[in-house]
Amino acid sequence: MTAWRTEGGTALDRSRPLSFTFDGRTVEGFAGDTLASALLAGGVRVLGRSFKYHRPRGLWGAGVEEPNALVDIAGGMPNTRATLALAAHGMTVRSVNAEPSAQKDRHAFLDAFSRFIPAAFYYKTFMFPDWHLFEPRIRQMAGLGTVDAAVDAPAFAEQVNRHCDVLVVGAGPSGLLAARTAARAGKRVVLCDDGREAGGSLLFREATIEGRPGAEWARDVAAELEQAGALVLTGTTAFGIYDHRLVGLSQKVAEGASDRLWRVRAASIVLATGAIERPLPFGDNDLPGVMSTEAALVYLRRFGVVSGRRIVVATNNGLAYETALALAAAGAEVTVVDYRADAPVPAGLRVLKGVTVAAALGRGTVTGVRLSDGTVMEADAVLASGGFTPTVHLFCQAQGKLDWRDDILAFVPGRPVEGVEVVGAAAGRFALPAALAGDAAQDLGIVAAWPKPGARERVWIDLQNDVTAKDVELAVRENFVSVEHLKRYTTLGMATDQGKTSNVNGLALMAELTGRRIPAVGTTTYRPPFTPVPFATFAGARSGTRMNPLRRLPLEREHRADGAVFRAYGGWLRPAFYGPGEPDECIQAEAKAAREGVALFDGSPLGKIEVIGPDAARFLDFIYYNTMSTLAPGRCRYGFILTEGGVVYDDGVLVRLDENRFVVSCSSSHVAGVHGLLEEWRQDRFDKRRVFIHNATAEMATLTVTGPRARDLMEALGLDLPLDDASLPHMAVVSGLFDGMAVRIARVSFTGDRSYEISVPADRAAAVWARLRQAGKAFGASLLGLEALMILRAEKGYIVVGKDTDGTSRPMDFGLTAPLERKKVEFLGRRSLVTEDAARPDRRQFVGLEAVDGLGLLPTGAHGVEREAGKQRSTGYVTSSYFSPVLQKPIALGLIERGLARMGDIVELQHLRETRRARIVPSCAFDESGSRLHV
Incomplete structure (x- = not known):
């Protein structure tokens, strides 16, 4: 692909040139360039290597849909889409999944063995003799970008909560119209768009709205919204819709900084998320130089980059002609291969009707195409348009269901979702809204161009995950015909792509292979996030002491x-x-x-949590393993609080101050948890007018x-x-x-x-x-x-929950069985204490351990071991270990299998390749009679 700069580019500031390095090569650009536009203009053809086969890959898209151009940016930005990252002077950028560079990758040889590593080959190949023999090397090769451990993650990511009447997602013409209508009606409006300025397709497609050029109209509407008090967020992606119309927005604040997280709760949501152009299926359609027609138009008009000298525009619809005409006007030699035999032909273009592209030609980059009639044409760029897929991810996240439309060959939102409205291209309407253009519909004139089984060349369905048509055929042969099984068997539509460019073509091929219609095949589940969101954004300010203040x-x-x-x-x-x-x-x-x-x-x-009220005693009988209602005023009683699974959650003393007032004295580290547990069960089972809880700890x-x-x-x-x-x-x-x-x-x-x-x-x-x-x-x-x-x-054998207990410890493991046998009323966790697992005789039980090898302290965490059939297994571990200055000897506590029935037995312990020996003894090593409590 031989791309070059023109004098245009509405996104550029040509007075501010810049340069950065990509895989060690210097690339020139201007302020406003994305990494992708600067690399395209600089003649860099190979931007990365494919996930599995390490095939050379170039640009396909211009935005969030880009499946190939993932890069690592020095300074802590791995796996960044080159189409979304602004170029900055002095930036160091490296390709991912390539060593030493994308142009020359030492793992490129894997593509020669592609026939031996089809979909699901991992599951079949590495089971014998043992998966673990292969695991280290596979994990070493897995993944794409590399996290730079030397770079500290941003320490602070701002998080903002916002309520509004109307949230509009997408600032294209339909979104701007919806936001303006709501704002003029006096509603509180939030408008977000992932572009750097409002306008959407108006920024690169020709349109006249209300007597003004589309881009100018968009700027005026955005200014009007801000003047009216609306919140307009650019560089902001709505990545998920959650319960009760909570929408997560990720705003890019500055390069190298954490995104800002907006949690917006809206009374109503308008989705104007547009549509994504999908690839055409033909042989070797993943070669660098094969690009979306809409992306080529974006690079031309926004960044002043013509994508090639000799360009083939392959299309099955009428929307690609604007790109073809614009490129021809810029000086490129353009040929349109229109799959439609009756396509209208605009003046000034060479159009071949009723033929298709059979394959892209070239090694490492496009050098030509072979058509279905056998014609071979030279080309350094192939721009493909297989139609447009409405961006319905957020609608589906809101539990929306989809309908199939044959006129546009795409899924569109079906049955309405309360509080959610879908407009514009996201609803399958690709023309300007009627309120702006007087024409609510536009006929794409699209014809089907789906992948066909048995293709001679490899036809790529999912560029990000290296899924070919042959992989889908293999899945069907092995009876993975459910769309969800297809996704997992082949990885089609997984990862950050979430089916943006691949899903419909994959579904169409599955339908062809199984004799069904596409809507009968169904769709996979779209899950948030719509596009990757940095971990630091979700963490926000809640890190370190901000997350858990001391x-x-x-x-x-x-x-x-x-x-x-x-x-x-x-x-x-x-x-x-x-x-x-x-x-x-x-x-x-x-x-x-x-x-x-x-x-x-x-x-x-x-802990000092007060439980007050006429039903306080009955409530605490339910909460505690022990019976507490019989406790006299002015007295205290030790007890366990269990989980629903019967596991010890906390222990401590309950104080009864009077008939209707108690103090739960729980462990210091469990105060918040115990308080929450008490409130949960009070609200679930008890009359809130008869039980009151007050945390007086502070x-x-x-x-x-x-x-x-x-x-x-x-x-x-x-x-x-x-x-x-x-x-x-x-x-x-x-x-x-x-x-x-x-x-x-x-x-x-x-x-x-x-x-x-x-x-x-x-x-x-x-x-x-x-x-x-x-x-x-x-x-x-x-x-x-x-x-x-x-x-x-520890000398007394008193436990610390979380140290001397684990996630399986139950009261009987500490010798406390009487409440289970005698307590008549229901209590939290009771049913879990009468299960087969709870009654196992080989449970780990709380005991003391006395070193008998003369080697001093037993290591905390040392495991008791037994040998069975020549193999060692753990029988428990040391939970606490200290030197007692009063007893003048080491003491230890532990959880050991059948420990309470094995007093006096010698056990073998292992820790860090060291073998120790200890005797099982009672957990209390000091004053077993308890007489000192009364001295």
Whole structure:
């Protein structure tokens, strides 16, 4: 293809030349050029290599429909359509799926073996002897572009929510008319178009509207809309329609930056999405130099590029003649091959009627064509028009169904969808709207030009996915005659193409092969996104702390003053240990001091979700595995919350303050999840007037006093509250005043020693902490970080959900079977606990593990292994492992098959090629009787 520049080009600013490199070659252009137009003008014929066979590929289209010209742009833009990316000075661009370049690809030899690698050959070839032998190499060759790991993704992508009365998708003549009509009626309008300016086909096709050239009329209407307060978004693609008329828009803000995501909720949607020209089926119709006629018109009038010197325009309809006449006027030698025997012939063109193109000729690029009558013609470009396919993707995403129209040989929107209207070419109307041109219809005069079985040359149906007519024939021979099976067997219409250029030709061939009409074959399911959207756009600002902001303790400043080293735990920034010193030494010292005297711990993140109301007790009986309605006021009870699958979701203490008021004290990292679960089941099964839920976690701080001398310190505070064991035994709670503030004190423990949890308003936490620190000096009170707390709880065999449990752990795996046997009322997850899987005798159960090989700590994550039939299999794993400063030995917890029935057994563990041995022991390694809770 020998293309050249003219003096025209309405999209160009010729006062601003630029250059960039493509596969190391310098390419010149102007501001306003796309990569595709600059490469075409620069004589670059091969822009990429095909997905499977690595055949040379050039430009087909000029927009989102382009299947071939995918490129990697340095700076973090892989797999970008060259037709959509603006050229920029100094840009470095590389072809994809080619090494070292698109022009000279070392994998081009694969095309010589194409007969041995037809559709679905993967499924048939690589199963023997083992798929995994081939997998690494296949995965290495798979894919197209390459992600540059050295380039940081954009840190911020803006997301905007918008409500409107009317959303118009597409700013061509029909879309502009619809938007103007709505705006003049006083409605809130959003208009979006994926082009850089409004106008659609008016920017490159000749039209006169209301006495003005089409492009000028489009600019005036866009300006009127903006003056009327409408939101006009150019460079913006509507990629998906979701429930309740929510439309996702991806706006290209600037090259190299993340797109902006618009979430638009519209009362009504107008789809003016236009139509896509489809290829003609002839031999080797994928050669570089074979291009859409409409794309050639775009390159000519928008970018001043003539696509060849000797051009063959092949068409089965009348819309291609505008392109042929324009190219001839620009100086190209044009011959029209019109498949219609009775086609009207405009003056000034050479037209061959009633013949078809049988094959494109050439190696690596088009050098000519062979016609159906045997005539061979020289050509450096073949422009093909097989008719137009309305862009119905968004309509189908809105659950719209399609009808077939024989007059245009295309599917069009059928039964209306509430709140969605389709206009213009998207509805199969290719002329200007009647309100603008006085003519609501235009006869394309189209004749069928479908792929035929048994072609001698390869006829390409799907250019992006390397699907040929022979692949479709093979699918039919192997009985994959459902359109959805055809799609998956051959990959026709998959990936980012979504059938834009390939679907109708594929359906027509399937219909021919199976003796059906095209509408009887049906269509595949169009799924969002319509065109690729960067991951960063969907992520938006919700990355890092924006996605999951770290929550901070009310006492963070006080902890920092005491030398705390902070780490993130379950979304909270908390003291891991208190320095200075080596971390391990500090953690061990804190755990030992807490066991020997008294320690202070900030447990403020602990969940404090209040459940209130006459049905609160009945509600909590349903939520908990344990029976909770029998809990007396002023008492606490430990329990499990399960999922519907019977898996342990959370554990913790439930506090009953009075007859109708409870506090769910859930794990710190599960507060939001438990709150959501409670609300979900309250709304689903219970009278919302009789159960109320309030998450008070952020309102209250919880400060813990723990250790053998905890009661001494508490009594030294001078609280006007009963602290004796008769009034406040273990698992009890009292409420009262502390220096005039409301305070709640619970006798619960996560350390295994006597403990008091003091809950006060968060804004008074600093005053109470200061009192505790001052009073604690007399008792040598130490500070306890979370790492030391983990040692103390592990000594007692207390679990941490998510660490000592996994996605299969059920209550019986922890030896807790009584509620399932005794509880009379229904509870969440009950039915899943009586399944065959739940009763399996080889379930992984929670146990302690004691190293017996003298090699020190067992590695967390080490797997228990057994050998069966010469092969190893996992029997569980170590969930927690620490050195106990009190016991002066390593301790560990784990989930091991049949563990509760195998006390004393020696198990073999493996971790990173290291073999260890451990004895299964009870999970509680310290104070098994629990006497220290009452000391």
